[in-house]
Amino acid sequence: MTVKTATTEGVALTGAMKPGYETVLTDEAVAFIAHLERLFGERRRELLAAREARQTKIDAGELPDFLPETQSVRDGDWKIAPLPDDLKDRRVEITGPTDRKMVINALNSGAYVFMADLEDSNCPTWDNMIGGQINLRDAVNRSIDFKDPASGKEYALKDKTAVLLVRPRGWHLEEKHIAVDGLPMSGGIVDFGLYFFHNHAALKARGTGPYFYLPKMESHLEARLWNDIFVEAQSYLGVPKGTIKATVLIETILAAFEMDEILYELRDHSAGLNCGRWDYIFSIIKKFRRNADFVMPDRSLVTMTVRNMRAYSLLAVKTCHKRGAPCIGGMAAQIPVKGDETANAAAFAKVKADKEREANDGHDGSWVAHPGLVPVALDAFNAVMKGPNQIDRLRDDVTVTAEDLLAVPEGGITEAGVRTNIQVGIRYTEAWLGGNGCVPLFNLMEDAATAEISRAQLWQWAKHGAVTVEGIKLGREAISGMIAEEMKKIEADAGGSLAGTRFVQAGKLFEKMALAEDFPTFLTLPAYEMVLADGG
Numbered sequence: 001m002t003v004k005t006a007t008t009e010g011v012a013l014t015g016a017m018k019p020g021y022e023t024v025l026t027d028e029a030v031a032f033i034a035h036l037e038r039l040f041g042e043r044r045r046e047l048l049a050a051r052e053a054r055q056t057k058i059d060a061g062e063l064p065d066f067l068p069e070t071q072s073v074r075d076g077d078w079k080i081a082p083l084p085d086d087l088k089d090r091r092v093e094i095t096g097p098t099d100r101k102m103v104i105n106a107l108n109s110g111a112y113v114f115m116a117d118l119e120d121s122n123c124p125t126w127d128n129m130i131g132g133q134i135n136l137r138d139a140v141n142r143s144i145d146f147k148d149p150a151s152g153k154e155y156a157l158k159d160k161t162a163v164l165l166v167r168p169r170g171w172h173l174e175e176k177h178i179a180v181d182g183l184p185m186s187g188g189i190v191d192f193g194l195y196f197f198h199n200h201a202a203l204k205a206r207g208t209g210p211y212f213y214l215p216k217m218e219s220h221l222e223a224r225l226w227n228d229i230f231v232e233a234q235s236y237l238g239v240p241k242g243t244i245k246a247t248v249l250i251e252t253i254l255a256a257f258e259m260d261e262i263l264y265e266l267r268d269h270s271a272g273l274n275c276g277r278w279d280y281i282f283s284i285i286k287k288f289r290r291n292a293d294f295v296m297p298d299r300s301l302v303t304m305t306v307r308n309m310r311a312y313s314l315l316a317v318k319t320c321h322k323r324g325a326p327c328i329g330g331m332a333a334q335i336p337v338k339g340d341e342t343a344n345a346a347a348f349a350k351v352k353a354d355k356e357r358e359a360n361d362g363h364d365g366s367w368v369a370h371p372g373l374v375p376v377a378l379d380a381f382n383a384v385m386k387g388p389n390q391i392d393r394l395r396d397d398v399t400v401t402a403e404d405l406l407a408v409p410e411g412g413i414t415e416a417g418v419r420t421n422i423q424v425g426i427r428y429t430e431a432w433l434g435g436n437g438c439v440p441l442f443n444l445m446e447d448a449a450t451a452e453i454s455r456a457q458l459w460q461w462a463k464h465g466a467v468t469v470e471g472i473k474l475g476r477e478a479i480s481g482m483i484a485e486e487m488k489k490i491e492a493d494a495g496g497s498l499a500g501t502r503f504v505q506a507g508k509l510f511e512k513m514a515l516a517e518d519f520p521t522f523l524t525l526p527a528y529e530m531v532l533a534d535g536g
């Protein structure tokens with residue numbers, strides 16, 4: 001039964017209405033998301049302000065710890081609601097943006113789950129967002145197909161496909177093409193709301209449900225906001241409470257101290273936690289940016305086996321399993337390397353070791369970035385996980401302290417590490433400004449989270465005047481000089497002047513974001529303004 005109570009009055013839609021968009025942006029759907037925005041938009045803005053207030057305390061030297069006021073939640077004997085059958089076995093999850101070919105390839109990949117990504121691997125142009133909703137709706141209805149104009153290859157769904165989970169945008173991102181009562185909508189509410197509105201009935205009819213991944217939260221109060229949105233959305237559309245299921249990415253250092261609390265807030269709607277390692281590293285650099293004790297070594301040295309990352313991963317497994325929840329591992333950034341057998345074998349070996357470690361630690365599944373890596377993760381989990389998951393494997397043997405979570409990885413900063421960060425950051429920003437949120441660079445998958453690490457490291461090294469192992473002192477001037485040199489290399493690679501290309505804008509933006517006096521919270525915020533100015 002659909003209960004309509006809202007109207008589109010007060011809603012301004014400024015994105016172009018291309019053919020088919022009217023089927024997503026129906027009056028009923030727009031009224032629904034506007035209703036959610038009116039109820040919850042102010043709370044989102046308050047929670048973002050609370051992030052800033054917390055940052056001020058951290059800048060003054062405060063370090064996070066497990067919260068005294070939620071001790072009873074951590075000590076309490078509770079579990080999340082039972083999982084639906086199709087979320088019990090998630091041993092391999094493929095992730096990727098929502099363009100039509102990728103959606104079909106991901107669903108056909110042999111992975112158990114496809115996380116359709118409207119976040120880290122997506123540039124939120126209007127066409128990507130609304131086109132993505134169309135592709136997801138067609139995938140749910142199994143009517144999706146595609147003919148590649150370049151190759152002529154035709155794509156259609158296989159009989160057996162992955163279970164679909166959708167990752168909406170984080171709380172910091174707004175959808176500037178939709179305003180409610182004069183204020184831009186939350187990107188997350190738009191993404192969640194449109195997908196839920198259009199697909200909940202078809203998902204139910206196919207024996208599955210509206211399942212989500214929730215990114216970049218910094219506290220259990222942010223999780224409570226999502227839970228309240230779910231409760232209201234289900235009630236509005238006459239969907240039973242608890243139908244929506246969501247896996248929360250633990251990908252900020254502050255959320256690592258609130259894993260129990262986040263599961264508790266979402267307990268009726270929870271499908272566990274995931275270790276979003278790349279944003280997690282970014283978050284550590286960002287949150288403790290003014291603390292010289294937190295200066296990190298080269299990005300390549302911050303692996304999942306260093307003390308703090310291992311502690312975070314094990315704590316996630318322990319916390320989830322105690323609460324009857326799955327804990328999904330993270331993304332190894334290696335992807336298949338074309339035309340170089342040795343490099344390809346090395347990449348596969350790294351992914352294999354990563355997935356084996358996760359399976360042995362007790363994770364219930366993990367992520368891969370590319371269909372070619374599905375068998376690697378599958379083998380690693382099949383070897384260890386004899387049932388559908390390992391939730392009954394309690395990790396009472398694991399003890400993780402605040403000190404473990406706050407340990408800083410050891411190792412040096414190299415000139416090559418500095419220059420790689422610059423190259424990755426500028427090349428990624430260039431792709432993003434062109435509407436593409438995920439690219440292969442130097443044989444690794446790069447997305448908003450990984451590129452942010454590169455940017456934040458440069459800022460941190462400049463701020464604290466770090467010295468490379470070669471003896472180069474990394475002030476703003478030194479890094480600025482290296483950016484100019486790396487731009488020259490990009491120009492040489494391009495085989496001609498960069499004038500008039502997006503690289504010029506990307507280089508300027510990246511330098512500003514890496515060397516600003518005050519650390520800008522997200523690269524994607526000013527980049528989104530540039531995309532909008534360009535008509536995106």
Ligand SMILES: CC(=O)SCCNC(=O)CCNC(=O)[C@H](O)C(C)(C)COP(=O)(O)OP(=O)(O)OC[C@H]1O[C@@H](n2cnc3c(N)ncnc32)[C@H](O)[C@@H]1OP(=O)(O)O
Binds near residue numbers: 094120
């Ligand atoms: C930190 C985080 O948030 S991790 C999660 C976010 N990041 C991601 O999801 C990464 C997703 N991965 C990707 O986007 C891609 O794999 C890239 C950009 C890294 C590499 O892409 P490409 O260079 O196109 O890879 P490649 O040429 O090897 O692709 C081969 C085929 O696999 C497909 N493919 C590659 N990755 C994926 C994927 N993740 N999902 C579905 N299909 C994929 C390609 O579409 C291509 O299909 P085709 O043969 O039918 O044309």
Ligand SMILES: O=CC(=O)O
Binds near residue numbers: 120249279449
């Ligand atoms: O979203 C995943 C991450 O690692 O960041």
Ligand SMILES: [Mg+2]
Binds near residue numbers: 251279
């Ligand atoms: Mg992330």
